[in-house]
Amino acid sequence: MSSYFNPTIAVITVRATLGRRRAFxxxxxxxxxxxxxLVLRASRHxxxxxxxxxxxxxxxxxxxxxxxxxxxxxGVLGAEIDDGSAIHLLATPVRRGSIVVTKFAVAAxxxxxxxxxxxxLAGLLAPNSGGLAVALFIGALAGSVIYSAVFVLASVLxxxxxxxxxxxxxxxxxxxxxxxxxARILSIAHYCLGIANAIHPDQNLNAGLTLAxxxxxxxxxxVGALVLATRRLSTFAIQGEPA
Amino acid sequence: MSVIQMKNVSRWYxxxxxxNDITMDIGPGVTGLLGPNGAxxxxxxxxxxxxxxxxxxxxxVQTASAKTVSTWQNPEIYRTLGLVPxxxxxxxxxxxxxxxxxxxxxxxxPNTAAAARQAIEMTDMASAADRKIxxxxxxxRQRIKVAAALVHDPEILLLDEPFNGMDPRQRIHMMExxxxxxxxxxxxxxxxxxxEEVERLSGTIQxxxxxxxxxxxxxxxxxxxxxxxxxVFNVRSSxxxxxxxxxxxxxxxxxxxxxxxxxQVRTSDFGAFCAQIAVLTRDHKIALRELLxxxxxxxxxxxxxxxxxxx
Numbered sequence: 001m002s003s004y005f006n007p008t009i010a011v012i013t014v015r016a017t018l019g020r021r022r023a024f025x026x027x028x029x030x031x032x033x034x035x036x037x038l039v040l041r042a043s044r045h046x047x048x049x050x051x052x053x054x055x056x057x058x059x060x061x062x063x064x065x066x067x068x069x070x071x072x073x074x075g076v077l078g079a080e081i082d083d084g085s086a087i088h089l090l091a092t093p094v095r096r097g098s099i100v101v102t103k104f105a106v107a108a109x110x111x112x113x114x115x116x117x118x119x120x121l122a123g124l125l126a127p128n129s130g131g132l133a134v135a136l137f138i139g140a141l142a143g144s145v146i147y148s149a150v151f152v153l154a155s156v157l158x159x160x161x162x163x164x165x166x167x168x169x170x171x172x173x174x175x176x177x178x179x180x181x182x183a184r185i186l187s188i189a190h191y192c193l194g195i196a197n198a199i200h201p202d203q204n205l206n207a208g209l210t211l212a213x214x215x216x217x218x219x220x221x222x223v224g225a226l227v228l229a230t231r232r233l234s235t236f237a238i239q240g241e242p243a
Numbered sequence: 244m245s246v247i248q249m250k251n252v253s254r255w256y257x258x259x260x261x262x263n264d265i266t267m268d269i270g271p272g273v274t275g276l277l278g279p280n281g282a283x284x285x286x287x288x289x290x291x292x293x294x295x296x297x298x299x300x301x302x303x304v305q306t307a308s309a310k311t312v313s314t315w316q317n318p319e320i321y322r323t324l325g326l327v328p329x330x331x332x333x334x335x336x337x338x339x340x341x342x343x344x345x346x347x348x349x350x351x352x353p354n355t356a357a358a359a360r361q362a363i364e365m366t367d368m369a370s371a372a373d374r375k376i377x378x379x380x381x382x383x384r385q386r387i388k389v390a391a392a393l394v395h396d397p398e399i400l401l402l403d404e405p406f407n408g409m410d411p412r413q414r415i416h417m418m419e420x421x422x423x424x425x426x427x428x429x430x431x432x433x434x435x436x437x438x439e440e441v442e443r444l445s446g447t448i449q450x451x452x453x454x455x456x457x458x459x460x461x462x463x464x465x466x467x468x469x470x471x472x473x474x475v476f477n478v479r480s481s482x483x484x485x486x487x488x489x490x491x492x493x494x495x496x497x498x499x500x501x502x503x504x505x506x507q508v509r510t511s512d513f514g515a516f517c518a519q520i521a522v523l524t525r526d527h528k529i530a531l532r533e534l535l536x537x538x539x540x541x542x543x544x545x546x547x548x549x550x551x552x553x554x
Contacts, residue, residue: 008348012334019336084332088342088391091292091326092349093318234316238294238328 004101030118052126053204069147078155107148116140139196149225252300273425275441278451325392329403335377381408479505481530
């Protein structure tokens with residue numbers, strides 16, 4: 001995998017990603033999560049109230065992580081394809097797999113910084129949640145990887161990747177996977193919850209998948225998305241104007 | 244020396260044919276791809292550059308190492324080929340030097356700094372190389388794109404409307420650079436809808452009209468081959484009226500008009516007219532003072548091609 005990582009592409013991608021105005025969007029969910037945690041901690045709930053599970057599990061894994069991954073993942077390559085600057089990258093002998101893997105690695109790393117790390121910080125700020133914080137952090141790290149692969153693929157497949165991502169996160173993960181058991185096997189949020197719950201078992205996380213299932217499905221989705229994105233980028237065509 | 248070879252290449256989008264059955268070879272030197280907007284020029288350049296697959300036919304590049312390869316789904320071709328796209332989108336947050344040097348790194352050149360410096364100097368961008376591309380004018384962006392496309396010293400350079408946004412000084416500099424690159428044996432293909440650019444830079448043209456190759460070769464030769472259209476000459480002599488009467492009697496003369504400054508003669512056969520008028524004036528002891536083709540500009544060639552395609 002490391003032979004596929006291209007430092008030049010990575011530097012350009014990081015500068016492009018963090019230099020855009022929408023980089024501010026990455027921070028908004030993280031700031032909300034940490035602010036919410038601080039407010040709830042200050043409100044001094046009784047010992048029976050399980051708000052850290054709800055806030056860190058539900059908000060963290062259903063909103064913070066997928067939305068951050070969506071904005072970052074669809075932007076690292078999709079924004080360049082949309083504005084045409086990708087052609088300068090594609091008109092070089094760099095392997096298409098190398099471009100996809102490098103873009104994916106940057107997206108995953110940025111998502112980790114803006115979603116997984118805030119999840120850990122919020123967990124450590126919450127009372128009596130040290131074990132849960134670490135478990136959710138590891139789950140969020142895995143989620144950063146899987147979501148990034150899927151959203152990089154979406155950005156190569158369609159110019160409406162954000163709309164596709166929002167539909168997936170809101171309809172499939174937010175609605176269907178919580179009401180239809182079988183839908184969980186295609187829910188990245190449930191892979192993350194399955195990993196977190198295996199590290200720190202907690203009924204309130206509502207994890208529906210085992211660790212083994214989560215890891216295997218997460219691995220298949222990640223590798224499959226990267227392979228498909230590479231194949232798609234290999235046939236990248238400029239849409240010309242018909243005569 | 245590299246040669247681009249297209250054989251019966253067509254490209255369509257759904258039911259719309261963008262490029263229709265094009266066969267041509269483009270060799271070393273500067274070749275202009277000329278045609279109005281929507282003629283299929285960009286589609287051809289994108290196919291040659293490997294960013295579009297031909298719907299039909301074969302498109303290959305014969306490189307200096309005598310390898311004949313397809314450009315579609317072949318990133319290795321970019322070791323041989325440089326592309327300057329028309330779209331004005333570059334990594335605007337980079338400086339010119341960073342952009343060109345990054346391209347050199349992506350090509351894995353041994354000395355990226357030296358290669359970038361040389362390409363930037365070739366395009367006359369050294370004084371602005373440390374500025375962010377976001378501060379560049381459109382013409383400067385064009386030139387830094389050319390620098391990036393040249394950084395790996397490609398055998399083939401494709402440029403889509405390269406003079407867009409350039410001021411006259413930049414335009415002249417770019418024309419000189421492309422002429423020099425062509426003279427060095429590189430295969431340079433550029434598209435333009437501005438006749439004056441093509442006429443000044445390239446004697447060889449490929450004229451596209453409505454997706455078809457309307458003409459190919461030296462633009463003056465193309466004009467002469469179009470015998471179905473009249474060629475117009477301004478003629479002055481010692482006895483214009485007598486010469487007019489003599490010319491009317493020949494089949495290659497389609498019309499003669501006596502103007503205040505001499506004669507305007509329309510002929511259907513460029514070669515026969517040029518050869519015969521000399522004989523005619525000599526035999527009838529008329530002094531020929533001026534024989535000037537009036538429609539040799541590329542503008543008129545282009546106009547004739549478009550009207551002949553439409554008729």
